[in-house]
Amino acid sequence: MSAAKKVFLKGNEAIAMAAINAGCRYYFGYPITPQNDIPEYMARHLPEVGGEFLQAESEIASINMLLGAAATGVRVMTSSSGPGISLMQEGFSYLAGNELPALVVNMSRQGPGLGGINATQGDYFQAVKGGGHGDYHLIVLAPHTGQELYDLTIKGFELAEKYRCLTMLLGDAILGQIKEPIDPWKPEKTAGDPDREWLITGARGRQPRLIKSLYLADGEMEKHNWRLQEKYRRLAAEDVMVETRHTDDARLVVVAFGSMARIAKTSIEQARAKGLRVGLIRPITLYPFPTATIGEISRQGARFLTCEMNTGQMVEDVRLAVENPGQVEFYGRPGGSVPTPEEILARIEETYQD
């Protein structure tokens, strides 16, 4: 690695730096642990590049400020956690209905309720299945290292613009607080296309435009919904991201995302050192889910062990993706605990059959 150009940053700071380098000039948010390093960084550094940091009066206000800014076509983001993300769900639904691109970061808290501030993956369902009303999806990205937090923040803006969707970066306190050397590369593209036909930029010299999610005329609503679904189909066809490791000869395949996947990587190397043929599938996009990859590998006949820091959420999508749901075992830890590599290894050894 080229030590010279790397910076040593907290995961939260890596997200904020990446956002600014990706051309994001607007941040609206309300503080909550464990993601406060993001607004802190934005408050300090956005003004230096002519951007606007605004602490809103609530999460509901911030997500609606996001909606307004996104309608003008600028790169805009917010970040929150647990209860704050719950408050934003109505806004997520409106952003989906209005087809507006933006980025939201959820550094999850242990729930339910006020819960605790340490690492958890209890928000998978809320992120992937939708916590707001209506038939919509977010693009959900699940980084597992500091560098990936940085890279996927940039990618998140690009995907949001490509599909006119809200992208969610889903992390937790491990990812937010860990410090690692990061390559702070700068993307070439730092703004969406200024000629997009829907941007609200002032109607001087052209017909006014309307961004809305209300469709009352006969047949209009159905047409709008089919168009949204067509976008999600294209998203699933073109932009699934997944990492696989040691799956060629695997008798047991661990499926895990985010910080759990990173812990499991060590468990898998420990298992390999003991001669166990164990592999890993790590969904990087949680929506769209890497259904095809999991299905294909499942036809090799391996058993699956889905590992999550919750009591069983992504495992449902894994069971839908594999050839035989009976292949899939689950190891979960609820909010309040983080497993060590050795604990996952013990479960791998228990589940493994040669």
Place this chain on the structure above:
Amino acid sequence: MYYDVIMAGFGGQGVMLIGNLLAYAAIREGKNVTYLPSYGVEMRGGTANCSVVVADEEIGSPVVGRPGSLIIMNRPSLVKFEPRLQPGGVLVLNSSLVPAAECQRDDLDLVALPLNDLAREVGNDKLANMVALGALVAKTGIVALEAAKDALEDALNPKYHRMIPINQQAMDKGAALV
């Protein structure tokens, strides 16, 4: 190479600072590193710890279950982490606050040093963390002692850079005793 260490003590003893310092030293040597602080309702006088992993290869888990070495600055941390140390692992123990006799295991590589007293000899009690890091680095070779000393420039806020020489003396003091 792969090396991991957990550093633990009272909030205010500076275990987070030496964790950061070790990470910066590893970066100076071109290695991969993760620094994971304990996270919760941390406060001065409470307990704090951090896990640092240094490796040439890609680092998997930043969460360390069975560390290869420990820096233990106070009694609660010894009780919590001693059982988790790998057999033969290095335990740098602050015997100013915890007598070496309180160690329960005999399969460890124990480096018991009166860190507070040694720090006072250098000029300030608060340097106990630097004495401990000097001892750990000299004992294990995770990074070169010089890299750790140079990394003070990266890890310390510039307004404290006038303190770099005395911190380096404290690290030398620890390194000389192992």
